[in-house]
Amino acid sequence: MDTALITEPTTLFAFLAAILGGVFWLSTIERFKKFFELMPPVIWAYFLPMFATTFGVTPESSVVYDWMSRYLLPFSLFLLMITVDLPAILKLGRIALIMMVTGTVGIVIGGPIALMVFGSMLPEEAWKGFAALSGSWIGGTANMVAMKESVGTPDAMLGPIIVVDTVVGYGWMGILIFLSAVQKKFDKWVKADTTVIEETNQRLIEMDSTRQPSSIADLAGIIGVTFAATVIALNIAGSLPKLGDPTIISTTTWTVLIVVTIGLLLSFTPMRKMEKVGASRIGFLALYLLLTSIGAKANLLAVLEAPVFLAAGALWIAIHVGLLLIV
Secondary structure (H helix, E strand, O other): OOOOOOOOHHHHHHHHHHHHHHHHHHHOOHHHHHHHHHOOHHHHHHHHHHHHHHOOOOOOOOHHHHHHHHHHHHHHHHHHHHOOOHHHHHOOOHHHHHHHHHHHHHHHHHHHHHHHHHHHHOOOOHHHHHHHHHHHHHHOHHHHHHHHHHHOOOHHHHHHHHHHHHHHHHHHHHHHHHHHHHHHHHHHHHOOOOHHHHHHHHHHHHHHHOOOOOOHHHHHHHHHHHHHHHHHHHHHHHOOOOEOOOOOEOHHHHHHHHHHHHHHHHOOOHHHHHHHHOHHHHHHHHHHHHHHHHHHOOOHHHHHHHHHHHHHHHHHHHHHHHHHHHO
C-alpha cells in the first residue's frame, strides 16, 4: 500500500503543476531574480518534486507519471522542432558550422573518455546518465529528457546528472558570459566576420517583437496539431521493431525520431509561423511539466553520488573546450 500523502491521479497532476507554476512565478519577483540566475527554475522543477517524494508527500510511481512520460515528451519536441529556422542556421557560415560540429564532437568523445576514467567509481548504468547529460550539453533540456527516455536512464540517476549540468555546464556558461566582454577585441584580432551572426540576432529581435497575443483559435490549433502529431508518432513507433541486444533503438527512441522528423519537415511550411503566437513556449511548458514527474520518481539519496559525477563532468567539459581551442 502506498503511504504517500497525495496519490489520487488528478490531485497529483495538480500538485506538480502548482510546483512548476510557483517556481516560475517566484523567478519573476525582483528580489529572487539573482537567485534564479544561479539556480534556474528548470532545476527546481526537478528537485522540488524529488524532495516531495523523499518525504512522503508524493508516490514514487503513478499512472500520472506514465501518462506524462508517454505524451508530453513527443508533444514538447514537436513544438520545439516546428519552430526551428534551419535556413537561418545554415546561413551562419562555414566557420560557425564547423565550430558547432566541433563542439558536438567534443561532447561525443569526451563522455566515453570521462566514463573510462571514473567508471570504476560510478554506478553500473552511469553510461545512461552520461547519455542524458550529453543530450543536455548538445541541445538543452529537451534533448536531455529525450535521451533519458530513449536509453532508459534511471529516474534516480537524473539527480546527480542535473547537479553536474548545473555546476559544470552553467559554470562554463558563466565563464563564456564573462569572456563576452572582450568578444569584439577577440573578433578584431582573429579578423572574424560577424555580419551573419549580427543579422541573425537582429532577425531574432524582430521575431520577438512580432509576437502576437494567442487567441483561442491559435491555442486550439497548436494543441490539436501537436497532439495529432504525437499520437501519429506513437502509433508508428509502436509498430516498429526494437533494435539491438541490449536494446539500442526502443519504442521511445522511434517515437522521438519520428516526431522530431515530422516537426522539422513542417518547419519548412507556413506552420512555423505558430511561433508568433507562442508555440515554443507551450512546448517548453510541457517539457518542464514532464520534468516534474521525472523528479517525483527519483530519490534524494542518489544525489550523494554527485561528487564523482562532478569530477567526470569537469574532465568531460575540459575535453570539449580543448577541442574547440585546437580547431
